[in-house]
Amino acid sequence: MVYMLGMLKKILFIIPLLICVLSAQATHNRGGEITWEWLGGTTYKFTIITCTFTGSDADRPELPDFDYGDGSIDTLPRVLEEFYVHPLNVDYNSKKNYYEGTHTYAAPGNYTVCVIDPNRNEGIENINNSVNVVFTLQANLTVGNPFLGSSNSPKFTNCPCPEIACKNRLYCFNLGAYDPDNDSLSYELIAPFGDNCNSLAGNYLPPDAPINTSGAPPYFTGGGGNITIDPVSGTLCWNTPQLEGEFNYTIRVTEWRDGVAIGWVIRDIQLFVEGDCLNDPPVLPPTQDTCITAGENLVFPIDYSDPNGNSVTIDVFGDPFNQNPAPFLTGTTQGSSNGQFQINWNTGCGNVSSFPQSIFVEATDNAGTVQLSSYTSVFVTVNGAPVENLTTTPVGNTIVLNWDPYICSNITGFKIYKRLDSTYVDEACCGQNTAEQLGYSLIGQVNGNTLTFTDDENVAYGVANCYLVTACYGPQTESCISEPSCSFLKFDVPVITHVSVLDTDPATGQDSVIWARPKELDTVNNWTGAFFYRLYRSTGNAFNGANQLIYQTPIGTSLAFTDTMYLDNSGLNTEDGPYAYSVELYGILNGDTLLVGNSSEASSIYLETTPNDNEILLSWSEDVPWQNVSYDVYKETSPGSGVFNFIANTTLQEYTDTGLINGVEYCYKIKGRGDYFSPFIISPLLNWSNEKCDSPIDLTAPCPPTLSGIGDCEEVNNELFWNNPNNDCADDVMSYNIYYSPTDTGSFSLIATINSEFDTVFNHNNNGSVAGCYYVTAVDSVQYSNESIGSNVVCFDNCPYYWLPNIFTPNGDGKNDYFGPFPYRFVERVDCQIFNRWGNLVYETTDPDIRWDGKDMNSGKHCSEGVYMYVVTVYTIRLSGLVPIQLHGNVQLNRNGTFNTN
Numbered sequence: 001m002v003y004m005l006g007m008l009k010k011i012l013f014i015i016p017l018l019i020c021v022l023s024a025q026a027t028h029n030r031g032g033e034i035t036w037e038w039l040g041g042t043t044y045k046f047t048i049i050t051c052t053f054t055g056s057d058a059d060r061p062e063l064p065d066f067d068y069g070d071g072s073i074d075t076l077p078r079v080l081e082e083f084y085v086h087p088l089n090v091d092y093n094s095k096k097n098y099y100e101g102t103h104t105y106a107a108p109g110n111y112t113v114c115v116i117d118p119n120r121n122e123g124i125e126n127i128n129n130s131v132n133v134v135f136t137l138q139a140n141l142t143v144g145n146p147f148l149g150s151s152n153s154p155k156f157t158n159c160p161c162p163e164i165a166c167k168n169r170l171y172c173f174n175l176g177a178y179d180p181d182n183d184s185l186s187y188e189l190i191a192p193f194g195d196n197c198n199s200l201a202g203n204y205l206p207p208d209a210p211i212n213t214s215g216a217p218p219y220f221t222g223g224g225g226n227i228t229i230d231p232v233s234g235t236l237c238w239n240t241p242q243l244e245g246e247f248n249y250t251i252r253v254t255e256w257r258d259g260v261a262i263g264w265v266i267r268d269i270q271l272f273v274e275g276d277c278l279n280d281p282p283v284l285p286p287t288q289d290t291c292i293t294a295g296e297n298l299v300f301p302i303d304y305s306d307p308n309g310n311s312v313t314i315d316v317f318g319d320p321f322n323q324n325p326a327p328f329l330t331g332t333t334q335g336s337s338n339g340q341f342q343i344n345w346n347t348g349c350g351n352v353s354s355f356p357q358s359i360f361v362e363a364t365d366n367a368g369t370v371q372l373s374s375y376t377s378v379f380v381t382v383n384g385a386p387v388e389n390l391t392t393t394p395v396g397n398t399i400v401l402n403w404d405p406y407i408c409s410n411i412t413g414f415k416i417y418k419r420l421d422s423t424y425v426d427e428a429c430c431g432q433n434t435a436e437q438l439g440y441s442l443i444g445q446v447n448g449n450t451l452t453f454t455d456d457e458n459v460a461y462g463v464a465n466c467y468l469v470t471a472c473y474g475p476q477t478e479s480c481i482s483e484p485s486c487s488f489l490k491f492d493v494p495v496i497t498h499v500s501v502l503d504t505d506p507a508t509g510q511d512s513v514i515w516a517r518p519k520e521l522d523t524v525n526n527w528t529g530a531f532f533y534r535l536y537r538s539t540g541n542a543f544n545g546a547n548q549l550i551y552q553t554p555i556g557t558s559l560a561f562t563d564t565m566y567l568d569n570s571g572l573n574t575e576d577g578p579y580a581y582s583v584e585l586y587g588i589l590n591g592d593t594l595l596v597g598n599s600s601e602a603s604s605i606y607l608e609t610t611p612n613d614n615e616i617l618l619s620w621s622e623d624v625p626w627q628n629v630s631y632d633v634y635k636e637t638s639p640g641s642g643v644f645n646f647i648a649n650t651t652l653q654e655y656t657d658t659g660l661i662n663g664v665e666y667c668y669k670i671k672g673r674g675d676y677f678s679p680f681i682i683s684p685l686l687n688w689s690n691e692k693c694d695s696p697i698d699l700t701a702p703c704p705p706t707l708s709g710i711g712d713c714e715e716v717n718n719e720l721f722w723n724n725p726n727n728d729c730a731d732d733v734m735s736y737n738i739y740y741s742p743t744d745t746g747s748f749s750l751i752a753t754i755n756s757e758f759d760t761v762f763n764h765n766n767n768g769s770v771a772g773c774y775y776v777t778a779v780d781s782v783q784y785s786n787e788s789i790g791s792n793v794v795c796f797d798n799c800p801y802y803w804l805p806n807i808f809t810p811n812g813d814g815k816n817d818y819f820g821p822f823p824y825r826f827v828e829r830v831d832c833q834i835f836n837r838w839g840n841l842v843y844e845t846t847d848p849d850i851r852w853d854g855k856d857m858n859s860g861k862h863c864s865e866g867v868y869m870y871v872v873t874v875y876t877i878r879l880s881g882l883v884p885i886q887l888h889g890n891v892q893l894n895r896n897g898t899f900n901t902n
Contacts, residue, residue, distance in 0.1 A: 028058040029135035030094060030121050030270040031160040031248075034113060035153040042105040042143050046113065047098065048076060050135075051161040051270070053121055054083065054093045060117060067197070068103045069111030076101040076115075094161045108144025114197040121270060125245040127192075128203040128220040136193035141263040149475060152180040153265050154253045157317040157360075162270045165241050166277040166370045172237040174375045175251060175267055176360050178319030182353045182477065183255040183262070187234040189227065192250040192268050207247040207271070208238060223247055223273060233358065233377040241273045257476070274370045281372035282306045282363040289379040291430035293480065294352050294408065298327070298345040300378060302361060305338035310367040314341055318359040320380065324350055327359065343378065349408035351382040354477040383429050384408065384479030387469045392487040396597050398456040399465055399487050405451060406471050413447040415478060417468040420460055420627070429480035435468045438481075445472075458600050460625050461489045462676025491520040493597030494533065494564075494583040495676070496625065497685050499604045501574050501669075502567070504691040509574025511604055513566045515583045517559045519680040521596065529588040530555045531562050531596070536584070541577020543603045543623040555588070574690050578606040580623065600625035605689035607670050613698040613732075613784075614662060619654040620670050620689055628674040629684075633657075636667035636693075644669060660696045662784075667693040698784040702730035704791045705760070705778055711770045711796030716825070718770055718796050720762045725778050725788070732780040733757050737787065741773045742766065744795055744879050748775065769826060771798045771879045800826035800876035802848075804887065810854030810862075811895040819852040819891055828882060831873040834891075837866065848874075854893050867892050 032050035039045055048063060064075045080098040105111065115137050122131035139153065157176035165171035179185055194200040209222025224242030229235070229251065236251065249271065254264040283305050292298050306312050314333040320326060325348050331341030343359060345351075356379035364373040389404045401416065417440035427433065435442070446453055459465055466486040471479040498514035513535065535551040538544065550570065556562040572579060580603040585596040602624045610617040618633065630651050634644035644667075648655055660666060669692070674685035705722035712719070726733050735755045739748040752762060766772060775790040801824060808819040819834075827848045834843040834852060842863055843852045850872075854863055872887040 028052055028056045028119055028121065029117055030162055031268045032135075032137050033156065033160055033265055033267045034115065034137045034139040035155060035265055036113075036139065036141060038150045038152050039102070042108065043102065044105075044141070044143075045100065045102045046076070046139075047100050048115055048137065049160055050097045050099075050117065050137075051094050051159070052097060054095050058119075060097065063099045063115055063117060065116060066099075066101060067114045068105075069113045070105055070109070072103060074101050074103065096159065096161060105143045108146075110140065110142050112138060112140045112197075114138045114193075116195070116197065120248075121246065123246055124248050124270070125221055125223065125243065126205040126207055126209065126247050127200065130220075130248075133200065133203065134195050135268070136195070136197055137266065137268060138193055138197060139263070139265045145262070148257050148260060148262055151183060151255065151257070151262055153263060154179050154183075154185055154255055155319075156267060157319075157321070160267060160269065162272055164370055165238065165271055165273045166279075166372060167241050167244050167273055167275055169241075169277060169279070169372055170237060170239050170281055171241060171271075171273075172235060172281065172373060172375050173269075174233070174235045174360050174362070174377070175253065176317045177234055177253050178322070178358060179255055179355075180319075181255075181257075182355045182357075183257045184355050185234070186231050186254045186256065187229050187236075188231060188252050188254075189229050189236070190250050190252045190266070192248055193266075204248075207241070207249050211243050233360075233379075235375045235377065244273050244275055247271045247273060277368055277370045277372075278308070279310055279365055279367035279370075279372060280307045281374045282310075282312045282365050284361060284363050284374045284376040287361075287376050287378045289356060289381075291381040291383065292345075292347055293383050293385050293429045294347050294349055295385060296347060298343065298347060298380065300343040300345075300380075301331075301340055302343065302376070303338075303340045304363045306365050308365070308367060309337045310365040311335050311337055312339075313364050313366060315362040315364070316343065316359060317362070318357065318377075320345065320351065320357050320359055324348075345380070347382050349384075349410050352384040352408070352473050352477060352479070353382055354473075356381045381430070384411075384471055384473055384477070386429060386480040387414065387471055387482040390467065390469050390482045390485040392465070392467055392485040394459075394487050394489045395454075397459055397461070397489060397493050397600055398454050399459055399467075399489070401453045401455065401467055401469065401485070403451055403469055403482065405449065408471065408473075409449075411449075411471045411473055411479075413445055413450065413472050414453075415442055415470050415472055416444045416446070416453050416455075417441060417470070417481075418443045418455065419466055420463050421466060432480060434478075435470065435481050438468075440466075440468055458623075458625055459489060460627070460676075461491065461495050461600070462678035462681060463627065464488060491678070491680050492518045493521075494518060494585050494599045495681065496581060496583060496599045496602040497676075497681060498687055499579070499581055499602050499624070500687040501604050501690045502688070503569075504574050504669075506573045506575040507571060508569075509572040509690075510567060510569040511572060511574065511579055511581075513568060513581050515564050515599060516681050517562065517564055518585065518597070521559070529590070530557050531559050531585065531587050532556065533562060533564070534584045534586065535566055536582045537568065538580040538603075541573060542580055543578055543606075543621070544580045544601050546580045546582040546601050574604070578604040578622065578690075602626075605670055605672050605687060607668065607689040607692045609668070609692050609694040611694050611697045611699070613700040614660050614696055615656055615658040616660060616666060616668075616694050616696055617654065617656050618668055618670070618692075621653060622672065624674065626674040626676045626685055628672040630673045631655075632671040632673065634669050634671065636691075639665055639667070662696050662698055665693050665695045667691055698732065698780060698786060701786040701788045702733045702778045702780050704788040705736070705776050707774065707776050707791040707794050709774065709794045709796070713770055713799035713825075716765055716768055716770060718764045718766075718772065718774070720764065720774055720776070720794070722760050722776050722791060724757055724760055726757055730778065730780075733778045734781055735779045736760070737777045737779060738762055738764075739775050739777070739790065740764070740766070742769070742771060743881050744773055745881075746773075748773070753779075769798060769877050770796050771826070771877055772796060773879070795879055797879040798826035798877055800824075800874075800878070800885075802827055802830075802874045802876070802885070802887070804850075804870070804872070804889065804891070806890065807892040807894060808852075808854070809894055809896070817853065818850070819854070819893075820850040821848065824848065826877045828875050828877050830875065833871050835869045835871075836863065837868075842868065854895070863893060865893050865895060 076099040124130035191201040208227040212221035327345040332339035417435040464486040503510040553563040583599040633648040670689040709720040773795040
């Protein structure tokens with residue numbers, strides 16, 4: 001009693017102090033957000049905006065304990081405060097507070113920043129005891145990601161101060177959010193945050209939760225109706241509030257880059273739901289998104305009306321209004337109950353973006369005390385104008401690209417794309433495909449206002465080399481594609497047509513190299529002297545890098561009499577890889593030896609094999625300037641015969657030969673069928689790969705069995721049975737492995753192997769326990785021993801029992817001389833304690849049999865007859881592990897063998 005009185009005095013002392021503290025902190029925060037600006041490197045400037053109740057004694061010249069998410073805590077000063085009147089001229093005694101802080105992160109990572117400020121406004125209907133709930137803001141940012149880059153947070157164009165709704169009337173709201181980096185945004189409703197930066201989910205109800213009419217705690221409530229938020233536009237609508245009062249809701253805005261979430265901010269908002277009103281919100285018709293090219297003028301008309309005949313005020317906001325040039329409005333925007341206005345935008349280079357930009361329209365009626373609003377949004381894509389007058393000019397074995405100076409000066413450079421055909425692009429700038437979607441590949445990039453590019457990487461002869469160019473406005477934004485320009489190389493250089501493997505050997509292999517002489521070389525006006533070729537080869541097995549001189553042709557007085565073929569038999573290793581070749585043509589003019597031109601590099605086809613069960617996968621590759629349109633697959637008729645027969649033709653660079661015998665060797669080679677699509681060069685170009693031999697081997701595991709079973713507690717036996725996979729999904733299963741775990745969370749171990757595909761039953765007795773889990777795998781031939789994945793897991797549990805008598809007679813007659821359980825099962829151990837009537841411990845043991853002989857364990861003397869109390873914790877063996885069961889009761893010690901009922 002003394003202790004309880006002492007505690008009561010302490011409680012009575014604390015309560016008045018607590019009430020004093022809470023009143024100093026109460027009735028304060030109404031809404032806010034955290035945003036950030038990237039300053040470079042890993043340095044960021046954070047801005048916290050809060051909306052506070054001016055009628056409170058609490059004021060915050062600074063915000064302490066701002067957590068940057070990396071262990072750093074700071075106090076942020078207030079840099080500005082603005083007293084706020086709602087746009088509808090309703091004074092809700094609010095002001096906006098701006099706090100700022102700059103922080104440099106020590107390392108890249110993902111960080112959640114947080115600030116806590118006691119306390120929230122009192123009387124919020126959907127937050128339990130809101131006056132005692134701290135106000136918390138959070139934001140999340142990604143710092144220093146090398147693949148996604150740095151970012152600024154989404155921004156809001158409207159105020160975090162209170163919103164107004166009307167009971168039984170539709171309420172809508174839009175943040176007017178935009179992203180300075182043109183990242184895409186998504187929106188969702190979440191619970192606000194509270195103490196320790198944790199979610200308030202347990203003490204918060206969504207505003208549209210059912211109204212609490214019970215009159216019993218908890219005393220917080222929702223306002224009924226239904227709230228939705230458009231995840232793309234961010235427009236929130238409550239249809240319709242059913243309860244007057246103050247409510248809070250929180251919107252999380254997530255920014256996405258290349259499909260990856262890179263950060264988010266929240267807006268904590270307080271909403272006043274006023275009493276019944278007689279007006280309805282204005283009507284805005286649905287809008288359709290649009291697209292224009294920078295430099296064009298957008299004129300977008302929007303009609304509006306008010307169902308009650310009240311005059312309407314139009315407000316338009318969004319990221320485009322922060323740009324230069326910005327949109328402007330014409331038409332009727334206020335003073336009328338119905339009308340039309342236009343969004344006008346004379347777009348320029350500064351408006352280009354790879355993502356649609358949001359323009360939000362708010363229509364508010366001017367009726368009574370509470371004005372209601374409707375929202376719609378227009379997504380406008382502003383594309384960069386295409387690059388003009390792209391030209392391509394062949395120069396030797398290169399192609400030089402040129403284009404006009406670009407219309408915009410705020411670009412970072414140009415990207416060059418290529419494909420080998422004459423694809424024509426006839427698409428308007430808006431809605432056109434990207435270069436990649438048209439099958440073009442990025443081959444280069446130039447910076448700044450560079451207006452030329454030279455393609456010298458294996459420019460193909462005999463086909464159209466086609467190019468597109470785009471202007472870059474940043475790492476993610478490109479202009480529309482240019483019109484394509486295509487060129488054919490002039491046939492004034494040698495062209496390699498054949499690199500064919502004649503003999504496959506690691507030391508004495510041979511390649512055959514053939515090239516075509518220039519057919520368009522002006523030998524009359526420019527070259528009248530003698531000619532010769534130099535042939536180069538890669539220094540080792542490689543698809544390129546032909547820089548080792550291996551042969552020079554004799555000097556000829558005419559190109560027609562100059563060698564264009566060479567047998568390379570200088571100890572090549574054609575077994576382990578390809579070789580690449582290139583040719584240079586030289587002319588002797590006025591006694592000087594001059595380079596006329598050189599070919600593109602070309603390699604042999606290199607074939608590789610991958611064996612599997614009764615099959616071999618053939619795959620090959622090459623690097624050649626012509627197009628291999630198809631491939632013939634050849635297979636040796638018998639081992640060592642050297643005779644190869646055609647077995648297949650494919651346009652792919654792989655082929656699987658099936659129906660083979662494991663362990664038998666098979667040999668293959670590939671013949672490529674290529675073409676330059678030129679009237680000057682023979683067609684097709686036939687080139688052989690190396691020969692490759694391999695033996696199929698079973699590397700494929702069979703499908704797993706399906707396991708079932710019966711656990712028998714009486715017989716203490718688990719019977720497992722499963723299907724034979726050879727009957728449905730396999731053909732080579734020869735044995736099974738059985739795996740076991742004594743618990744449902746333990747690791748499995750192999751307990752048995754059954755060496756017969758037909759034996760699909762297994763009985764298991766685990767030392768008197770049924771509990772355990774099993775799975776079975778199928779194993780194929782002994783030679784390969786591929787094991788399937790595990791079957792489904794089947795588990796069994798024990799059925800433990802443990803009963804104790806209520807009398808024993810330790811008189812030495814061999815009958816009932818020990819206190820212990822009746823026959824029990826599935827018990828590992830016990831903690832048994834036996835007490836006399838005075839509460840003294842007379843016996844204890846961990847032996848499940850107990851075997852108390854009626855003697856005091858300390859003195860060894862016989863205990864007196866009478867009733868003894870026991871407490872036994874029985875540790876039963878179960879599937880989940882050892883499960884304790886508490887038993888307690890009385891046992892009568894009677895040496896005369898008679899039972900005392902008194």
